[in-house]
Amino acid sequence: GPEELVLLERLLGLPKGNKYDVQGERKVPVLQTNNGPGLTGLMTIAAHLVKQAKKDQLLGSTAEEKAVVQQWLEYRVTRVDGGSSKEDTRIILK
Secondary structure (H helix, E strand, O other): OHHHHHHHHHHHOOOOOOEEEEEOOOOEEEEEOOOOOOEEOHHHHHHHHHHHOOOHHHHOOOHHHHHHHHHHHHHHHHHHOOOOOHHHHHHHHO
């Protein structure tokens, strides 16, 4: 959620100041942008922050690397967020 995105900002060395919110029952993260509509979804916002920090290599260099990074981000959202408890999440990650 938004807490993870704030941590990602810090790890990427980005200045603070982005405004995050959540929407819907599943509390999907939303990044409020100054110019245009907000960005929605953990994967979308994480990729945006990486590009903003000019660290695109974290998203992969080759088509295969990019696919693997996308796969892990999708797994994070669909499987890890889908766990109903911390124990479920621990089992999934194990």
